[in-house]
Amino acid sequence: MTTATDKKPATMAQALQRAMRDAMAEDPTVHVLGEDVGTLGGVFRVTDGLAKEFGEDRCTDTPLAEAGILGTAVGMAMYGLRPVVEMQFDAFAYPAFEQLISHVAKMRNRTRGAMAMPIVVRVPYGGGIGGVEHHSDSSEAYYMATPGLKVVTPATVEDAYGLLREAIADDDPVVFLEPKRLYWSKSDWSPEDPAPVEPIGRAVVRRPGSSATLLTYGPSLPVCLEAAEAAREEGWDLEVVDLRSLVPFDDETVCASVRRTGRAVVVHESAGFGGPGGEIAARVTERCFHHLEAPVLRVAGFDIPYPPPMLEKHHLPGVDRVLDAVARLQWEAEH
């Protein structure tokens, strides 16, 4: 019998590993491949122990070539396997773009459903870990702009396990964005009895509130939760929505929240111009215009190449920047 005492602190990295491990144990067609995923267990140790438990044919160290990794995964999927591909870092996934955009995303559609691409592309993304250049990109907007892909990003340990299990079981290709700086975040979590989570395609209200809605995901969720706590001192009761699934997008949950609060700020690390926040703000405005007390604002990374580690704190949206945006939501108009 499972009891609450079975739950121990687990990191997001451990939950992700467990998701792949359980999927591989249940389904022999699940294969993991990527750079350093075998013997080393991945540079973030997210595939730790998989090669040892399932053999190198199931968890394979590939040559160092991202287009080759994803391209061969396409062929493996054509033959009935379910590849889980690891891109070592956000910016190292770019060589695989052509395979992702021209084949992975389109295969089902171009073959009229005859050939699905049940591939998961795991991408550690985002900054805040002191990485040198090319190790901290927020690349979600590129993926979101590609029809045929699902784009998912967990922000909690529970979601890391639940969403990855679901992504692996999904017949559609899923770009699974793992927030690097949350890899070592912890939660009391039982691998033997993982809590069920909302499915891909659903956003979740992480903190209910009534004054305004913070719409966020992945690495920015803890920032928003902290901002919401700090906002209490200012007299604002902020609702925080974790989007989780950028594609498909949960208009329903998002709009229900914004209609309730009348104000919204989108928060993400990705550059603001052409970033996810623009799409989200437009969708909210189109659907909730008559409920809005103020324009939907965006708190995003600056429109600059990702900064060097000693300067990244100025780039990343932090609590103060979020609160500044909340302060600009035309509160005076109410009184």
Place this chain on the structure above:
Amino acid sequence: MTVQELPGAAAYRPTPPPAWRPRTDPAPLLPDPEPFRVLGTGAELDRPLMLKLYAELVRGRRFNAQATALTKQGRLAVYPSSTGQEACEVAAALALEERDWLFPSYRDTLAAVARGLDPVQALTLLRGDWHTGYDPREHRIAPLCTPLATQLPHAVGLAHAARLKGDDVVALALVGDGGTSEGDFHEALNFAAVWQAPVVFLVQNNGFAISVPLAKQTAAPSLAHKAVGYGMPGRLVDGNDAPAVHQVLSEAIGRARRGGGPTLIEAVTYRMEAHTNADDATRYRGSAEVDAWREHDPIRLLEGELTARGLIDEDGIRAAAEAAETMAAALREQMNAEPALNPMDLFAEVYTAQSGQLREQAAQLRAELEAEAR
């Protein structure tokens, strides 16, 4: 500071890099200096195979001519003809077993048809009523691939998956000379060799990537030589000698099937027509070169040899031509019928289940169509 002045210089002994060792002997991987040929060499010929190759070459040439004509009539959006390259197309199809997989590029419609795919389905992409007009798993033919060389890693992955499963399935991937410059060519060959995947790469070196000649594409001794760098054998073959292409392919496919790993084959051939109907080849090549290759035409070569050796007579030649005409007439008739189009199909199969977003957009299009119909 010189070496002699370094601390401990008295004990200094030069040593080779400790970890280095030769990985493989390159000599057996090297292609022959001249393209392998069968026709004109006096080699023994398997008559049933020769007649099959001949019939398919004639049918293939007629298919190319008919498809080109259909572009002029507006029935195809575009047609990249393989006229002059039929020996490669046909041999590729005939060298494979039923259970094997073919990974064609956009110029390889003919290979797909010769493998048994319905010509109308094969031409769907080029007609433009959909992208891939067939279920790839039915004939084990991957979608005709437009982004150059991107189908090659697919072939490697499929072959690798088949081997892991214990199936003796081989993948044959087709690519052109231009495609060998792409990164995916390199990555596919490297993965194939590292994994010892049962895959064969056939490069149809037809001389041009649209307008760019091979000399501007590579400085390699031959494209087949590229194999050596990956640790797989390279073979060079006369791409217009159908029995030679068939033999080299069959040997490589057999080797892959027995667990011997991948092979890179360069077939030296020539694109007799422009890149597509939208291209003008007179801007970048002279007629003398084309005429020289006309002398080395794959049908002419095989027909001459079979006739000289008494393996085919006029009746046989006529029968092949008539069969090709029958195919062309049927293709004309089918392609002259308007394809059934349903705009609502645009929203089908983007995802397994339609998202709310796509449902909204589908509703918008449906409303527009209904308004048009009123």
